[in-house]
Amino acid sequence: MAADGSRPPLSFWQIWNMCFGFLGIQFGWALQMANMSAIYEYLGADAHQIPMLWLAAPLTGLLVQPVIGHMSDRTWNRLGRRRPYFLTGALLASAALIAMPSSGTLWMAAGLLWVLDASINISMEPFRAFVADLLRPEQRTRGYAMQALFIGLGAVFASVLPWLLYALFPSGSGASGGGAIPLAVRLAFYIGAVVFLAAVLWTVFTTREHPPEDIEAFRRMKAEKTGLGAAAAEIFHDALAMPPTMRRLAWVQIFTWLGFFCMWLYFGVAVARNIFGGAPGTPEYDQGIAWAGNCFAVYSAVCFAFSFALPALAARLGRRLTHALCLLIGAAGLISVAAVDDS
Numbered sequence: 001m002a003a004d005g006s007r008p009p010l011s012f013w014q015i016w017n018m019c020f021g022f023l024g025i026q027f028g029w030a031l032q033m034a035n036m037s038a039i040y041e042y043l044g045a046d047a048h049q050i051p052m053l054w055l056a057a058p059l060t061g062l063l064v065q066p067v068i069g070h071m072s073d074r075t076w077n078r079l080g081r082r083r084p085y086f087l088t089g090a091l092l093a094s095a096a097l098i099a100m101p102s103s104g105t106l107w108m109a110a111g112l113l114w115v116l117d118a119s120i121n122i123s124m125e126p127f128r129a130f131v132a133d134l135l136r137p138e139q140r141t142r143g144y145a146m147q148a149l150f151i152g153l154g155a156v157f158a159s160v161l162p163w164l165l166y167a168l169f170p171s172g173s174g175a176s177g178g179g180a181i182p183l184a185v186r187l188a189f190y191i192g193a194v195v196f197l198a199a200v201l202w203t204v205f206t207t208r209e210h211p212p213e214d215i216e217a218f219r220r221m222k223a224e225k226t227g228l229g230a231a232a233a234e235i236f237h238d239a240l241a242m243p244p245t246m247r248r249l250a251w252v253q254i255f256t257w258l259g260f261f262c263m264w265l266y267f268g269v270a271v272a273r274n275i276f277g278g279a280p281g282t283p284e285y286d287q288g289i290a291w292a293g294n295c296f297a298v299y300s301a302v303c304f305a306f307s308f309a310l311p312a313l314a315a316r317l318g319r320r321l322t323h324a325l326c327l328l329i330g331a332a333g334l335i336s337v338a339a340v341d342d343s
Contacts, residue, residue: 007136007210015139017206018130019146021086024199025127026154028093028120030300031192032057033264034159034293035185036113041269041280042180043106050265053110058261060117065125070234072126080209082126082133089123090200097193101186123200133209152304154195159297161188163290170283182286256327259334267337268292275340
């Protein structure tokens with residue numbers, strides 16, 4: 001890889017192009033988070049079954065992300081280092097998004113969720129290294145900010161998409177197409193598949209990667225450390241060498257993600273059942289799921305907007321206190337859901 005100082009600075013539009021794929025990746029994540037529990041209930045799942053059916057999300061992240069990160073560090077071909085993984089993941093994820101709303105059984109939907117999560121992780125993990133690969137140090141903040149922009153936009157648009165489509169194809173209008181999953185949800189997943197693939201293809205075809213400075217040394221390193229065994233050994237070594245601050249933060253993250261998953265698993269179906277008074281297959285349930293998508297859109301928009309205030313807030317209060325306050329506010333928000341009784 002070229003040294004930092006020898007990399008040419010990139011223009012605004014070049015940074016835009018290299019980050020644009022994140023719009024599609026976040027489209028896939030947001031559609032899944034807002035609608036997957038409802039899809040399971042449409043197919044007959046009970047509430048207590050939903051967490052087990054969602055196991056694909058944490059497990060594929062745990063297994064796929066480090067392996068793909070290890071492999072992409074050791075890849076170089078005609079498409080470059082990271083772009084082969086962007087493209088492979090996008091093709092697989094788009095296929096899973098198209099197939100998901102045609103699921104006729106729980107096991108089929110659960111299997112497709114494993115494929116979808118693994119595929120999104122294949123695309124997403126190398127994207128995180130893309131900024132460091134291509135941008136000079138003084139431009140990386142701009143690159144990460146651009147990624148955050150597309151993450152926010154993708155999450156907002158994908159979350160409100162089913163609600164917008166319900167306006168065109170309302171539940172009970174005869175437009176369901178004969179399947180258990182409403183047409184508006186199916187169309188949202190089909191549109192998401194197109195957006196995911198198109199956004200990633202835009203990045204793949206508009207962005208050029210730099211080859212390693214010493215290609216022969218790179219090939220020797222690649223030949224010495226290949227296979228899943230080498231990947232597992234390196235990942236285990238990195239985990240043991242984790243800095244003390246990251247070790248402490250890991251425990252905070254474990255409990256933080258417990259709250260996140262409770263929200264993703266149950267918020268949509270809770271709104272549909274408790275606020276709109278619906279059951280799977282009724283217009284009230286469909287409206288509730290669509291409205292929950294709007295709530296997820298607001299959640300994503302607030303996260304994006306507040307991210308610009310975080311640096312100033314952390315500079316004033318300190319990073320620890322800022323993090324603690326944010327966790328407390330998030331916990332209060334989760335608790336408050338139990339008291340909501342009006343849409």
